[in-house]
Amino acid sequence: MDSLIEYLDGKRQLVNTQLENYVTANTDEGRVRDAMLYSIEAGGKRLRPILLLATIEAFRGNPSKGLPVACALEMIHTYSLIHDDLPAMDNDDVRRGQPTNHKKFDEATAILAGDALLTLSFQIITDSNDLTNDEKVFIVRELSKASGPKGMVNGQMKDMQYENHDIPLRELEDIHRQKTGRLLNFAVLSGAYLAEADDQVMDNLTAMAGALGLIFQIQDDILDVVGDSHAIGKPIGSDEGNNKSTYPQLLGLEGAIAQKDGYVEVAQNALHESGINGTTLSELIDYLSSRDR
Template sequence: MESLNNFLGTYKSTVNTALENYILTHTNDGRLRNAMLYSVKAGGKRLRPILLLATMEAFQKDPEKGIASACALEMIHTYSLIHDDLPSMDNDDYRRGQPTNHREFDEATAILAGDALLTLSFKVITEDERLTNEEKVFIINKLSTASGPRGMVDGQMQDMLSENQTLALNKLEAIHKDKTGALLKFAVLAGAFLAKADTRQIAEMTKMAEALGLLFQIQDDILDVVGDAEAVGKPIGSDAGNFKSTYPQLLGIEGAVSQKNYYADISLASLEEAGVNGTVLSELIAYLSRRDR
């Protein structure tokens, strides 16, 4: 896993620096900027931007071309976390080991910080001199689809509507394909597109990303039951407290682990079909399957 650790360390640092620079460049000094930086600098794995860059690396293309798109993706992910934590949604007090944005500031500031990150993400893409106009249009189109009313936002809506219900497995997976999986799928799709992958490879990478999104969510659900609160960065058992259906609830812990391994196998098989097995992506799948936070 040494190559993965080196990749994660290098590009996490690169993304962190670029994110902060984008915000400092495109905001006025004051409370809104502080709230945006508070959540962006709270830590996190930077999984989504790193997955985009790792996909480019797997296809032997320079990941530097994807930095702006990766940062835009992370801005949208961060905005979604700020809004998810609000009292009107998940009502969480802690995120990544520190008070949530609305607890540190207030609800109105948190909403505006999320709005600002969402809109800034698309400005960052339009001003990226490394992308052609055709590439900018593609990235904006796919990112808005993944994060919008047929992607992440609708997934959140369906997740809220499903509280206090016991869902069938296929319904639960449909929710998480949108809520969690849509941005992960975009990361892989964008990386493959910028790396000039062919149509067949992009189809296989899309299949890989869909399975990876479900794997990621299952591990999240498992950690909400058996994880360490300090490592996870928020209280354990919040899903049960919010009366949400989860994979451990439906399948038991052993069944959830088995389902997770099933999706890991699909992910790895798709990488092989795309001709990029044995790359940093293979290591990333293994890492995400056994992560503790």
């Protein structure tokens, strides 16, 4: 586990440095840049870009080729958090242990900072000298689909619509396959694509990435019940306060843990079928399942 923590820290530092460079190099000085950097520099786990880079490495590809894509992915994730925290959505005051973007600045600035990160993400991909034109088209198309109206955005919409409603497990999983799972899915599949994995492997990894999104979300829900607010960086119990359906609410705490363990098995089996079990990617599945923040 120590070696994995060192790996995560090293990749996180690499991504953080590159993210800041991209923002400062492609924006003018001023309030929008300040707000963008405020949320970027707040840190975070950087799990999505790390998953992308780890997938490339699992196939012995060149991770530097994936770095612009990894940073673009994290920009989209960060924009979604800025908007998700707004009063019209989850109305959160704290993110990653500090005031949310709209509390630090104001609502209009937070909206524009999120918009700027979203649009800059695609510029980063198309400007890259490390990607071929075909790779740029593939990545832009798949990232747009993962984050757009059939992906993350629709998952967020459904998540808000179903507040104050009891929903079945199947519907809850559909929400999180879009809201959380699609960007995680993109991280794994784009990494495999850039490492030139074959079609059969890509099919196996689709199953692995789908399970991974649900593992991540179930653990998030569990931490919202039993986690440490200082470690998580936001108050626990926020899902209950917003009357959201969660896995512990539907299945009980032990049932949610059992559901998560089932998806861990699915993910590890899919890695085995892909011929890349025993890699850092395999360790990351177990880490995501047991993380405390």
